[in-house]
Amino acid sequence: MTSESQPAPLPAGFRAAGVTAGLKASGTPDLALVVNDGPDHHAAAVFTTNRVEAAPVTWSRQVLVDGRVDAVVLNSGGANACTGAQGFLDTHRTAEHVAEALGLSAGDVVVCSTGLIGELLPMDKIFAGIDAAAAALSPAGLEPAAIAIKTTDTVHKVAAHAGDGWSVAGFAKGAGMLAPALATMLVVLTTDAVVDPGDLDTALRAATAVSFDRIDSDACMSTNDTVVVLASGASGVEVGAGELTEALTAVSAGLARQLIADAEGAAHDIAIEVRSAASVDDALEVARAVARNNLFKCAVFGNDPNWGRVLAAVGTTRAAFDAAGLDVTMNGVQVCRAGGVGEDRSLVDLTGREVHVVVDLHAGSEAATIWTNDLTHDYVHENSAYST
Amino acid sequence: MTSESQPAPLPAGFRAAGVTAGLKASGTPDLALVVNDGPDHHAAAVFTTNRVEAAPVTWSRQVLVDGRVDAVVLNSGGANACTGAQGFLDTHRTAEHVAEALGLSAGDVVVCSTGLIGELLPMDKIFAGIDAAAAALSPAGLEPAAIAIKTTDTVHKVAAHAGDGWSVAGFAKGAGMLAPALATMLVVLTTDAVVDPGDLDTALRAATAVSFDRIDSDACMSTNDTVVVLASGASGVEVGAGELTEALTAVSAGLARQLIADAEGAAHDIAIEVRSAASVDDALEVARAVARNNLFKCAVFGNDPNWGRVLAAVGTTRAAFDAAGLDVTMNGVQVCRAGGVGEDRSLVDLTGREVHVVVDLHAGSEAATIWTNDLTHDYVHENSAYST
Numbered sequence: 132m133t134s135e136s137q138p139a140p141l142p143a144g145f146r147a148a149g150v151t152a153g154l155k156a157s158g159t160p161d162l163a164l165v166v167n168d169g170p171d172h173h174a175a176a177v178f179t180t181n182r183v184e185a186a187p188v189t190w191s192r193q194v195l196v197d198g199r200v201d202a203v204v205l206n207s208g209g210a211n212a213c214t215g216a217q218g219f220l221d222t223h224r225t226a227e228h229v230a231e232a233l234g235l236s237a238g239d240v241v242v243c244s245t246g247l248i249g250e251l252l253p254m255d256k257i258f259a260g261i262d263a264a265a266a267a268l269s270p271a272g273l274e275p276a277a278i279a280i281k282t283t284d285t286v287h288k289v290a291a292h293a294g295d296g297w298s299v300a301g302f303a304k305g306a307g308m309l310a311p312a313l314a315t316m317l318v319v320l321t322t323d324a325v326v327d328p329g330d331l332d333t334a335l336r337a338a339t340a341v342s343f344d345r346i347d348s349d350a351c352m353s354t355n356d357t358v359v360v361l362a363s364g365a366s367g368v369e370v371g372a373g374e375l376t377e378a379l380t381a382v383s384a385g386l387a388r389q390l391i392a393d394a395e396g397a398a399h400d401i402a403i404e405v406r407s408a409a410s411v412d413d414a415l416e417v418a419r420a421v422a423r424n425n426l427f428k429c430a431v432f433g434n435d436p437n438w439g440r441v442l443a444a445v446g447t448t449r450a451a452f453d454a455a456g457l458d459v460t461m462n463g464v465q466v467c468r469a470g471g472v473g474e475d476r477s478l479v480d481l482t483g484r485e486v487h488v489v490v491d492l493h494a495g496s497e498a499a500t501i502w503t504n505d506l507t508h509d510y511v512h513e514n515s516a517y518s519t
Numbered sequence: 520m521t522s523e524s525q526p527a528p529l530p531a532g533f534r535a536a537g538v539t540a541g542l543k544a545s546g547t548p549d550l551a552l553v554v555n556d557g558p559d560h561h562a563a564a565v566f567t568t569n570r571v572e573a574a575p576v577t578w579s580r581q582v583l584v585d586g587r588v589d590a591v592v593l594n595s596g597g598a599n600a601c602t603g604a605q606g607f608l609d610t611h612r613t614a615e616h617v618a619e620a621l622g623l624s625a626g627d628v629v630v631c632s633t634g635l636i637g638e639l640l641p642m643d644k645i646f647a648g649i650d651a652a653a654a655a656l657s658p659a660g661l662e663p664a665a666i667a668i669k670t671t672d673t674v675h676k677v678a679a680h681a682g683d684g685w686s687v688a689g690f691a692k693g694a695g696m697l698a699p700a701l702a703t704m705l706v707v708l709t710t711d712a713v714v715d716p717g718d719l720d721t722a723l724r725a726a727t728a729v730s731f732d733r734i735d736s737d738a739c740m741s742t743n744d745t746v747v748v749l750a751s752g753a754s755g756v757e758v759g760a761g762e763l764t765e766a767l768t769a770v771s772a773g774l775a776r777q778l779i780a781d782a783e784g785a786a787h788d789i790a791i792e793v794r795s796a797a798s799v800d801d802a803l804e805v806a807r808a809v810a811r812n813n814l815f816k817c818a819v820f821g822n823d824p825n826w827g828r829v830l831a832a833v834g835t836t837r838a839a840f841d842a843a844g845l846d847v848t849m850n851g852v853q854v855c856r857a858g859g860v861g862e863d864r865s866l867v868d869l870t871g872r873e874v875h876v877v878v879d880l881h882a883g884s885e886a887a888t889i890w891t892n893d894l895t896h897d898y899v900h901e902n903s904a905y906s907t
Contacts, residue, residue, distance in 0.1 A: 183834030183842045183858070213830050215843070215859030248827020249860055351814045352835045354827075425813070425894075426739045426902050433903025439636020439742075442601050446571030447740045454571045455603070470571070471603030472637055506813075508896050514814050515821025 139273050139291040142298045142323035144168050144363025147272030149279030152260025154208025154246070154253065162260035163205045163276035165319055166233060166268055171364030174200035175332035176241070177339050179356035185212030186219040187242040188355060190226065194241050198328045200361055201239040203319055204229045204261060205280050207304070209246040209253075212354040221252050228258050232265040243317045243357045245282055245304065277302035280317055283395050283513060290385035292378045297324040297366040299378045303386040305353075316343065316390065318358040320382060323366035326375055334376040335360045342383035345415075346502045348394040349510070350423040358383075391502045392484075396509025399431050401486040402500050409495035413450035417490060418501035420444045428506035431486055436479035438466040441488060451494040458491040527661050527679040530686045530711035532556050532751025535660030537667030540648025542596025542634070542641065550648035551593040551664035553707050554621060554656055559752030562588030563720035564629070565727050567744035573600030574607040575630040576743060578614065582629050586716045588749055589627040591707055592617045592649060593668050595692070597634040597641075600742040609640055616646050620653040631705045631745045633670055633692065665690035668705055671783050671901055678773035680766045685712040685754035687766045691774040693741075704731065704778065706746040708770060711754035714763055722764040723748045730771035733803075734890045736782040737898070738811040746771075779890045780872075784897025787819050789874040790888050797883035801838035805878060808832045810891035819874055820893040824867035826854040829876060839882040846879040 141147060145167055152162040167174075176195045178188050194200060204225060211218045226240040244252070267275075277287035284304050291300040305316035320335075339358055360379065370378075391400050403421045408414035421427060424444040430437035438459045445457060459467035464479045466472075486505075504510075529535060533555055540550040555562075564583045566576050582588060592613060599606045614628040632640070655663075665675035672692050679688040693704035708723075727746055748767065758766075779788050791809045796802035809815060812832040818825035826847045833845060847855035852867045854860075874893075892898075 181831060181834040182836075182840075183830045183845070210827070213827055213855065213859055215857065218859070248825075248831065249855065249864070251860070349813045351812055351828075352831065354831050354834065424739055425737050425898075429899050429902035432899065435903065437636075439598070439601055440739075442571045443569060443636065443740065443742050446569040446742065448570075452570075457571070467601065467637065469603065471601055471606070472639070476637070506899055508899050510813075511817050511820065511894055511896050511899055514817035515823065 139289045139300050141270050141273045141300055142321050142363065142366065144323050144365030145321045146268040146270055147276040148264040148267035148269060149272065149275030150260055150263040150267055152206065153256045154206055160275065160279035161206055161208045162264055163279040164261065164264035164268065165203045165276055165321065167201055167361045167363050169363055171325065171362055172199045172201055173326060173328045173331050173362040174198060174359060175335045176357060176359040177336060179353055181352045181354050183213065183354050185210050185244060185355040186214060186222040187211055187244045188357060189219060190222040191241045191357060194238060199239050200241050200359065201235045202229055202233060203241040203243065203359055205243040205317055206257065207245050207280050207282050209244060209250055210248045210355050211244040211252050212248040214249065214251050217251060221254055224254060225257055228261050232261055241359055245280065245317055245355055248354060273300055273302060280304040285393055288386055288389040290382045292381045294324065294370065294374065294378060297322065297368040297370060299382045301382045301386055303390060305390060316353065316356045318343065318386060320360040320379060323363050324368055324370035324375060325364040326362045326370055330372040330375055331360060331362055334372060334379050337376045338379035338383040341380060342387040345500065346387045346391050347419055347422045348391065348504050391504060394504040395513045396507045397504035398507050399486050399505040400484055401431055401488060401503050401505065403503060404487065404489045404498065404500040406489060406491045406498045407495055408492050408497045409451040411497045411499050414497050414499035415501065416448045417445055417450045417492065418499055420448050421488065421490065422501045422503035425506055431481060432505040432507045434481040436461045436466055436476045436481060438476065441490065442467060445490060450492065452492040456493045460489040462487055527677045527688050529658050529661045529688055530709050530751065530754065532711050532753030533709045534656040534658055535664040536652040536655035536657060537660065537663030538648055538651040538655055540594065541644045542594055548663065548667035549594055549596045550652055551667040552649065552652035552656065553591045553664055553709065555589055555749045555751050557751055559713065559750055560587045560589055561714060561716045561719050561750040562586060562747060563723040564745060564747040565724060567741055569740045569742050571601065571742050573598055573632060573743040574602060574610040575599055575632045576745060577607060578610040579629045579745060582626060587627050588629050588747065589623045590617055590621060591629040591631065591747055593631040593705055594645065595633050595668050595670050597632060597638055598636045598743050599632040599640050600636040602637065602639050605639060609642055612642060613645055616649050620649055629747055633668065633705055633743055636742060661688055661690060668692040673781055676774055676777040678770045680769045682712065682758065682762065682766060685710065685756040685758060687770045689770045689774055691778060693778060704741065704744045706731065706774060708748040708767060711751050712756055712758035712763060713752040713754070714750045714758055718760040718763055719748060719750055722760060722767045725764045726767035726771040729768060730775040733888065734775045734779050735807055735810045736779060736892050779892060782892040783901045784895045785892035786895050787874050787893040788872055789819055789876060789891050789893065791891060792875065792877045792886065792888040794877060794879045794886045795883060796880050796885045797839040799885045799887050802885050802887035803889065804836045805833055805838045805880065806887055806889035808836045809876065809878065810889045813894055816894035819869060820895045822869040824849045824854055824864045824869060826864065829878065830855060833878060838880065840880040844881045848877040850875055
């Protein structure tokens with residue numbers, strides 16, 4: 132995986148750019164463009180499951196129907212959600228403008244937006260930004276594109292994976308999970324592998340299921356979440372389903388971990404690992420219940436190993452377990468044994484950034500981990516002052 | 520309804536007391552006792568639905584099986600939850616001690632505890648506190664009892680309802696709903712009406728369903744929530760099911776409103792009213808989704824009418840609605856019309872304590888309201904420093 136300080140290369144067949152269109156009051160870059168020059172134009176995507184979906188999501192779902200995507204245009208500074216017929220028209224016009232600038236079909240252009248809900252985009256700035264981005268397209272454009280889609284992100288997020296003669300690279304913004312998600316999560320993955328379109332879709336779903344779907348910063352689902360993968364085939368290297376899934380999963384996991392590490396106002400990254408569950412679904416339900424418990428999240432912020440709040444959260448689920456058999460370990464200290472008091476809670480050190488909570492259900496042999504964050508003053512501050 | 524500044528009388532046939540047993544480091548009162556001297560000893564109760572339930576809940580469920588309760592003993596300063604066999608034994612010994620002090624059967628003594636999970640209670644202090652409370656029992660004991668069960672409550676909560684020759688009075692602590700609940704909600708209701716035991720149970724369930732079950736401060740369910748009602752029959756006035764339900768509902772609603780108004784760190788009390796729903800369940804699901812959305816709750820704290828977060832929350836539910844038909848009104852301003860931009864959001868004034876959000880689903884004729892709070896710095900502060 133490439134760290135953010137080392138510029139990640141785009142796979143062969145791709146160009147990208149990030150420019151300042153003037154959508155954000157801050158004057159920082161806010162429009163990104165990614166183009167797949169082929170020879171293949173295979174694509175797959177997953178979107179938010181929020182029933183109130185933004186215009187660009189509605190548009191992009193249609194673009195993906197035939198599995199071909201030539202370009203992705205993304206903007207920060209406005210979500211174009213809850214903007215009615217005009218909002219959808221604006222998304223359509225955005226795709227048309229990209230198509231004209233690049234000589235493509237608008238029906239092959241995915242559109243992603245992120246920012247405040249309920250405001251129309253300034254289309255003159257969008258159009259000028261697209262023109263500027265089209266002129267700036269470059270094989271070195273991954274990082275500029277990643278920078279241009281930041282909203283409350285403090286750092287941009289890129290990740291890459293090198294295969295034998297082929298590669299995957301991607302970038303992301305936001306902090307949360309695909310469904311639900313904190314703010315909007317947008318992710319673009321690119322690969323120059325020669326792949327079967329069906330394999331690409333399957334691999335993307337498998338990769339997101341164990342990466343973006345297993346981070347849950349604040350349980351809030353966005354109207355705009357999108358993860359799209361583009362395959363150019365430009366490496367000439369044929370890659371099978373297994374290898375492709377492995378690569379997409381590695382890059383997705385890397386980006387997901389970066390999203391959690393940069394979640395709004397977070398002071399701790401918390402892994403909730405549920406072991407000995409009767410099913411993976413049970414493990415996920417329990418892990419998510421703990422990850423969404425505000426009292427537990429506040430306690431971690433206060434470096435307080437308040438394991439009672441973990442048990443209280445577990446108790447709200449329908450998972451198979453006996454309350455008198457639950458074990459909880461926090462950063463290596465088994466603070467709860469058989470549903471009761473275990474080792475001295477004062478032995479738990481929560482001062483580091485990473486916190487590892489293990490809940491043992493003693494009900495089976497399945498396991499799963501959800502990554503989340505603590506609930507902090509900075510989270511409240513950022514989210515009480517976002518639109519004003 | 521009696522305000523907290525006017526001492527509320529206990530109905531005939533009841534005595535109560537609140538004393539300092541030394542369970543709380545603060546040295547404030549922490550043990551309460553309520554005794555029903557009859558002639559009737561009818562009782563009904565509802566408990567947390569958390570599967571990790573505290574020892575006093577397990578005990579009290581058994582006490583209620585025969586519908587007779589002679590006394591309720593309550594302590595703050597410790598939840599006696601996740602305390603294993605020793606914790607249950609301690610609850611049993613608490614009931615035994617009350618029974619001995621008052622000449623009752625332990626099997627007719629309800630026990631309620633609230634405070635930190637995962638620590639055993641100091642039983643010597645509990646026993647001494649019970650002795651002191653038994654000696655202090657008085658018809659004027661409602662307020663001392665209410666004061667003694669406070670944890671993070673800044674004020675004690677009492678409410679009363681006067682019938683024709685009979686009355687209901689009750690007290691509560693905590694801030695949240697029965698399931699789920701913030702911290703622990705404990706409520707004791709008393710009436711001197713002559714009632715049918717079956718009516719009492721039905722009336723309590725009806726009353727809690729539209730009061731405590733419709734407040735949701737922070738979506739966290741306690742291990743200890745208990746609402747118990749005792750009927751002494753000492754007024755000699757027979758009261759039918761309808762009148763009883765009305766009275767219990769009035770007192771429960773009054774206490775529920777006080778709980779929300781004193782929720783941990785809250786700066787706003789928010790009513791989420793969902794109209795034109797296909798069913799009451801749909802209305803409740805939508806209202807609760809909004810009430811639990813941290814982003815929305817932070818926005819209200821910041822006096823920011825961020826209606827996009829309301830729609831994003833509505834979109835996560837399975838309720839019947841068309842996203843293009845949703846209306847949202849905040850404090851009288853219709854900021855969202857037909858799923859899109861309505862009146863100017865800057866017209867909304869959120870500086871007052873009460874906030875009224877109306878979501879119109881345009882899907883039927885049912886409605887429901889959930890009361891919640893905003894998410895504030897003080898909430899994070901209180902809950903990050905609770906056990907340490």
